[in-house]
Amino acid sequence: MVDDRKLDVLRAIVEDYVATEEPVGSKALVERHGLGVSPATVRNDMAALEDEGYIHQPHTSAGRVPTDKGYRLFVDKLATLKPMSAAERRAISTLLDGAVDLDDVVQKSVRLLSQLTRQVAIVQYPTLSRSTVRHIELVSLTPTRVMLILILSTGRVEQRLVDLEQPIADTDLAELRVAVNQASAGVQIAAAAAALGDLPDAVRPHQADWARTITGVLTEAMSDHRSDERVAVGGTANLARYGDFDTAVRPLLEALEEHVVLLKLLGESGTDALTVRIGHEGPYSELAATSVVATGYGPQEHHLGSLGVVGPTRMDYPGSMAAVRAVARYVSRILDEGNQ
Amino acid sequence: MVDDRKLDVLRAIVEDYVATEEPVGSKALVERHGLGVSPATVRNDMAALEDEGYIHQPHTSAGRVPTDKGYRLFVDKLATLKPMSAAERRAISTLLDGAVDLDDVVQKSVRLLSQLTRQVAIVQYPTLSRSTVRHIELVSLTPTRVMLILILSTGRVEQRLVDLEQPIADTDLAELRVAVNQASAGVQIAAAAAALGDLPDAVRPHQADWARTITGVLTEAMSDHRSDERVAVGGTANLARYGDFDTAVRPLLEALEEHVVLLKLLGESGTDALTVRIGHEGPYSELAATSVVATGYGPQEHHLGSLGVVGPTRMDYPGSMAAVRAVARYVSRILDEGNQ
DNA sequence: TTCTGGCACTCCGGGAATCCGAGTGCCAAC
DNA sequence: GTTGGCACTCGGATTCCCGGAGTGCCAGAA
Numbered sequence: 001m002v003d004d005r006k007l008d009v010l011r012a013i014v015e016d017y018v019a020t021e022e023p024v025g026s027k028a029l030v031e032r033h034g035l036g037v038s039p040a041t042v043r044n045d046m047a048a049l050e051d052e053g054y055i056h057q058p059h060t061s062a063g064r065v066p067t068d069k070g071y072r073l074f075v076d077k078l079a080t081l082k083p084m085s086a087a088e089r090r091a092i093s094t095l096l097d098g099a100v101d102l103d104d105v106v107q108k109s110v111r112l113l114s115q116l117t118r119q120v121a122i123v124q125y126p127t128l129s130r131s132t133v134r135h136i137e138l139v140s141l142t143p144t145r146v147m148l149i150l151i152l153s154t155g156r157v158e159q160r161l162v163d164l165e166q167p168i169a170d171t172d173l174a175e176l177r178v179a180v181n182q183a184s185a186g187v188q189i190a191a192a193a194a195a196l197g198d199l200p201d202a203v204r205p206h207q208a209d210w211a212r213t214i215t216g217v218l219t220e221a222m223s224d225h226r227s228d229e230r231v232a233v234g235g236t237a238n239l240a241r242y243g244d245f246d247t248a249v250r251p252l253l254e255a256l257e258e259h260v261v262l263l264k265l266l267g268e269s270g271t272d273a274l275t276v277r278i279g280h281e282g283p284y285s286e287l288a289a290t291s292v293v294a295t296g297y298g299p300q301e302h303h304l305g306s307l308g309v310v311g312p313t314r315m316d317y318p319g320s321m322a323a324v325r326a327v328a329r330y331v332s333r334i335l336d337e338g339n340q
Numbered sequence: 341m342v343d344d345r346k347l348d349v350l351r352a353i354v355e356d357y358v359a360t361e362e363p364v365g366s367k368a369l370v371e372r373h374g375l376g377v378s379p380a381t382v383r384n385d386m387a388a389l390e391d392e393g394y395i396h397q398p399h400t401s402a403g404r405v406p407t408d409k410g411y412r413l414f415v416d417k418l419a420t421l422k423p424m425s426a427a428e429r430r431a432i433s434t435l436l437d438g439a440v441d442l443d444d445v446v447q448k449s450v451r452l453l454s455q456l457t458r459q460v461a462i463v464q465y466p467t468l469s470r471s472t473v474r475h476i477e478l479v480s481l482t483p484t485r486v487m488l489i490l491i492l493s494t495g496r497v498e499q500r501l502v503d504l505e506q507p508i509a510d511t512d513l514a515e516l517r518v519a520v521n522q523a524s525a526g527v528q529i530a531a532a533a534a535a536l537g538d539l540p541d542a543v544r545p546h547q548a549d550w551a552r553t554i555t556g557v558l559t560e561a562m563s564d565h566r567s568d569e570r571v572a573v574g575g576t577a578n579l580a581r582y583g584d585f586d587t588a589v590r591p592l593l594e595a596l597e598e599h600v601v602l603l604k605l606l607g608e609s610g611t612d613a614l615t616v617r618i619g620h621e622g623p624y625s626e627l628a629a630t631s632v633v634a635t636g637y638g639p640q641e642h643h644l645g646s647l648g649v650v651g652p653t654r655m656d657y658p659g660s661m662a663a664v665r666a667v668a669r670y671v672s673r674i675l676d677e678g679n680q
Numbered sequence: 681t682t683c684t685g686g687c688a689c690t691c692c693g694g695g696a697a698t699c700c701g702a703g704t705g706c707c708a709a710c
Numbered sequence: 711g712t713t714g715g716c717a718c719t720c721g722g723a724t725t726c727c728c729g730g731a732g733t734g735c736c737a738g739a740a
Contacts, residue, residue: 025732038684043733061690061732101499135479137489149477149489149497157489157499159441236576237593240585250580257577365703378713383704401703401719 008035009045010054011078014066018314023063068279068313071291075276075317082318084326088116096330102126102155106232109307109331114235116323117309117316120252122262124305125230126154126298126335128222133184133192136218138177143167148214150221152189154304154335158224160217168210176211179203180218193219231259231266238311244289248312251286265292266306272296274325279313289313293320297328299336307331348375349385350394351418354406358654363403408619408653411631415616415657422658424666428456436670442466442495446572449647449671454575456663457649457656460592462602464645465570466494466638466675468562473524473532476558478517483507488554490561492529494644494675498564500557508550516551519543520558533559571599571606578651584629588652591626605632606646612636614665619653629653633660637668639676647671 012033016024026039026046035042046064049055054070057063066074084092095112099105106123113121137149144167150158183199184192196215200208233256242248255261264283267275277292293315294308307328309320352373356364366379366386375382386404389395394410397403406414424432435452439445446463453461477489484507490498523539524532536555540548573596582588595601604623607615617632633655634648647668649660 023732027732039732040684040686041682044683047734057733059691060734061730062692063732134481135487137477137479139475139477139491141474147475147491149491151479151487151489151499155499157497159491159495159497234597237590237597240590240593245580245585250577253577253580257574363703367703379703380713380715381711384712387705397704399720400705401701402721403703 006045006049007078009042010049010070011074013055013064014071014074017065018316021314023058023065025063068281071278071313079318081322084322092326092330096334099334105331105334109327110232110234113307113309113323113327114238117320119238119309119311119315119320120233120235121309122266123232123307124263124266126304128152128156128189130302130304132186132188136180136184138173140170140173148217150218158221160221162213162217164210164213166209172207176203176207176214189222193222229259229263231262242312248289252290252310255287265310266294266308272298272303274321276317276321291315293324295324295328297332299332304335346385346389347418349382350389350410351414353395353404354411354414357406358656361654363398363405365403408621411618411653419658421662424662432666432670436674439674445671445674449667450572450574453647453649453663453667454578457660459578459649459651459655459660460573460575461649462606463572463647464603464606466644468492468496468529470642470644472526472528476520476524478513480510480513488557490558498561500561502553502557504550504553506549512547516543516547516554529562533562569599569603571602582652588629592630592650595627605650606634606648612643614661616657616661631655633664635664635668637672639672644675
């Protein structure tokens with residue numbers, strides 16, 4: 001019931017509508033795309049497509065507009081990822097290769113993604129939970145005050161101030177430093193938190209109190225998933241190209257303020273597959289007019305976070321999907337290098 | 341020529357216009373504010389005010405709208421800072437006191453400021469240049485790879501990876517660590533960069549090469565003002581309340597993407613005074629319809645950065661000024677505490 | 681069957697015409 | 711210097727109207 005030509009018609013409708021932002025009629029369709037049939041034929045197909053819910057007519061005597069279901073079919077069956085141009089590939093590699101640290105990578109990715117797709121880009125900071133402890137440093141600021149620095153394999157650095165009840169000698173601190181690192185270096189963060197719990201019993205008795213306080217703060221820092229919720233957003237200015245302000249721009253602007261909402265949009269599914277969420281398929285009814293193209297990233301199978309773009313349902317899916325995937329691959333590679 | 345009653349009239353016009361977003365006429369004016377004179381009298385005053393350029397008539401037979409010059413007079417002569425309510429004070433202190441590190445302070449400030457003023461808030465990260473070195477840590481990852489961690493008095497942590505030509509022994513690294521810290525701990529960052537330059541000559545001859553590479557990267561990190569250019573932005577959703585999308589929202593959205601532009605808007609003057617830049621007074625002609633209320637912050641006289649809000653020229657200046665000043669004071673205090 | 685040309689019909693979008701009323705400027709009187 | 715009265719202006723909203731793009735349906739051709 002959905003034969004090849006109907007699919008061609010649907011594809012043409014989607015492409016034209018995305019390009020022009022106006023309902024597309026049968027005549028314009030056959031002119032722009034060489035469909036080799038007459039407008040009347042196309043009209044019949046359109047009527048069928050409408051019956052099946054793939055396209056929709058704003059009102060009698062207007063052209064057709066794809067429905068969410070229509071976009072879905074387009075994305076699933078009809079879209080072929082638009083290959084990146086050489087210039088775009090070069091832009092990605094030169095920009096991201098020049099990043100000096102983790103923050104830099106994230107921020108440059110956001111910028112890149114928004115410029116490539118001319119849409120709003122979102123990049124989640126790499127999660128702590130999968131990373132391993134690279135090093136823990138204890139710095140004595142005053143005899144009773146120690147700064148803990150936790151360096152993770154992803155390049156993230158967490159710092160915490162600790163006030164001790166009893167002043168600590170440098171030698172004790174040095175021993176604790178060794179002990180802490182032996183217990184946790186190279187270990188996945190979740191395991192490290194557990195391993196540190198046993199530490200107070202393993203050190204010399206007079207160091208137990210200090211060890212307790214320090215490991216307490218460390219495990220807290222490790223299990224503190226606050227940084228998991230961090231996201232970077234860019235390309236907001238692209239919202240200006242949206243048509244309808246109240247239904248499209250305002251809710252999205254509000255969503256962009258709520259990082260939790262953004263994370264949900266990106267889909268914390270944990271899978272690294274490229275996913276497209278179209279309009280009402282998403283979790284928020286206010287955002288029924290926006291789509292999300294997202295994917296996870298991370299070296300090999302290690303999912304460290306997600307990134308993607310959000311935009312109107314009427315968006316360039318093939319282009320966005322290609323850009324999202326390309327950036328995710330690059331980011332994954334860079335994180336892998338920094339990790340080795 | 342600008343007597344007291346005319347000033348009253350101007351104030352009333354500004355207040356009404358800010359509240360209603362509509363040109364205000366003589367009759368509505370005397371009704372809303374108990375001016376004790378007749379509309380006709382007010383009309384005369386209005387005509388005079390218009391002659392002097394403080395207000396403007398969009399077209400004959402419309403009400404009056406303040407000009408930039410009018411707002412300027414209002415801000416300079418007529419505005420009294422709207423005191424913060426007890427609830428607002430409490431919101432500020434509880435939120436900011438709960439901040440755990442520098443990033444957290446900045447992000448919470450932005451959020452706070454945008455919620456208090458219902459406008460777009462901008463907070464510059466504290467500059468490195470005024471801060472002192474608290475500690476430098478050298479962590480050996482592999483024999484030829486060292487991670488440098490630079491901890492500053494503001495709480496900022498910078499990290500750099502260094503590849504050495506020759507493998508380094510732990511003992512050598514420990515000696516260098518001591519040397520580096522002796523040379524720079526407690527010293528202002530600019531001076532520290534200079535002091536580190538002499539270090540290679542001061543260490544044992546066989547350590548000179550390592551010292552050179554390490555201090556090179558360190559001084560580079562110290563003089564790298566990239567982080568000076570970092571700003572946090574929040575409350576973009578408030579743009580939705582703007583009237584005219586194309587003249588007001590779009591240019592501002594674009595400006596918000598360019599952090600350099602934002603910094604210029606905040607005014608890097610280096611002074612800590614509360615400044616108000618109204619419409620065309622600012623450096624960008626595209627932003628002729630937006631005003632900036634900004635101030636520096638930092639403990640005592642030490643200017644560490646700026647923060648403020650941007651919004652339409654038609655904004656609540658007294659409220660915004662009060663909120664900006666209050667938040668700046670709190671941030672300054674918190675940074676001071678973290679510093680002690 | 682499937683496609684095509686023809687035809688009557690629908691209805692949105694935009695331009696012209698119209699109306700309403702808030703607001704003004706001016707003037708004479710207080 | 712202030713006030714009430716009054717004629718005038720002009721933008722914004724409303725209504726009306728029309729063209730044209732687009733449709734659905736049907737009968738005939740391939």
